[in-house]
Amino acid sequence: NAGVTQTPKFRILKIGQSMTLQCTQDMNHNYMYWYRQDPGMGLKLIYYSVGAGITDKGEVPNGYNVSRSTTEDFPLRLELAAPSQTSVYFCASSRDFSETQYFGPGTRLLVL
Amino acid sequence: KQEVTQIPAALSVPEGENLVLNCSFTDSAIYNLQWFRQDPGKGLTSLLLIQSSQREQTSGRLNASLDKSSGRSTLYIAASQPGDSATYLCAVAGNTPLVFGKGTRLSVIA
Numbered sequence: 001n002a003g004v005t006q007t008p009k010f011r012i013l014k015i016g017q018s019m020t021l022q023c024t025q026d027m028n029h030n031y032m033y034w035y036r037q038d039p040g041m042g043l044k045l046i047y048y049s050v051g052a053g054i055t056d057k058g059e060v061p062n063g064y065n066v067s068r069s070t071t072e073d074f075p076l077r078l079e080l081a082a083p084s085q086t087s088v089y090f091c092a093s094s095r096d097f098s099e100t101q102y103f104g105p106g107t108r109l110l111v112l
Numbered sequence: 113k114q115e116v117t118q119i120p121a122a123l124s125v126p127e128g129e130n131l132v133l134n135c136s137f138t139d140s141a142i143y144n145l146q147w148f149r150q151d152p153g154k155g156l157t158s159l160l161l162i163q164s165s166q167r168e169q170t171s172g173r174l175n176a177s178l179d180k181s182s183g184r185s186t187l188y189i190a191a192s193q194p195g196d197s198a199t200y201l202c203a204v205a206g207n208t209p210l211v212f213g214k215g216t217r218l219s220v221i222a
Contacts, residue, residue, distance in 0.1 A: 031209075
């Protein structure tokens with residue numbers, strides 16, 4: 001099992017550009033999550049999904065969009081990138097809400 | 113709103129010492145509490161998960177306790193090794209998915 005994979009590993013964006021961060025899991029987990037981590041801070045939840053076709057906002061959803069058309073994939077879309085979106089983005093998945101979350105290696109995004 | 117606090121923010125100990133990392137949370141209505149390890153530039157690795165009905169969990173040299181009524185958890189690391197150097201994050205799941213603390217950065221000096 002590859003677990004949770006994320007692409008790209010690193011990206012530089014110009015202000016106003018858009019991009020999609022990819023996340024795929026091969027554990028057949030229902031729950032998937034997107035977090036961002038700023039330096040010296042814990043992780044903050046952006047969006048999460050409880051299954052294909054079902055998504056919900058987390059603590060910091062503004063400036064992001066998600067979709068979940070399959071169990072395996074949970075892409076995160078950044079529209080009109082801003083410097084405040086410079087961060088490390090982590091995708092995670094779990095079988096159930098109350099069970100262990102498994103994390104991907106992260107995508108480092110720099111918006112200039 | 114759930115808030116998670118970890119103390120200390122950083123800790124440096126000599127190899128072989130036993131140590132305790134602390135985590136506190138403001139809302140005791142939780143489903144579980146998880147401890148994660150994060151190495152520099154890497155993702156998070158789950159260490160221990162304690163369900164709200166449990167008091168502790170053990171894995172090798174790690175022992176995590178949970179006192180839900182007082183809103184506290186501790187992670188005990190026995191006989192620390194340089195390979196334990198990392199950031200340790202505590203997170204609680206309640207009415208929303210995981211809420212994280214800022215972590216404790218641990219350095220174990222050989």
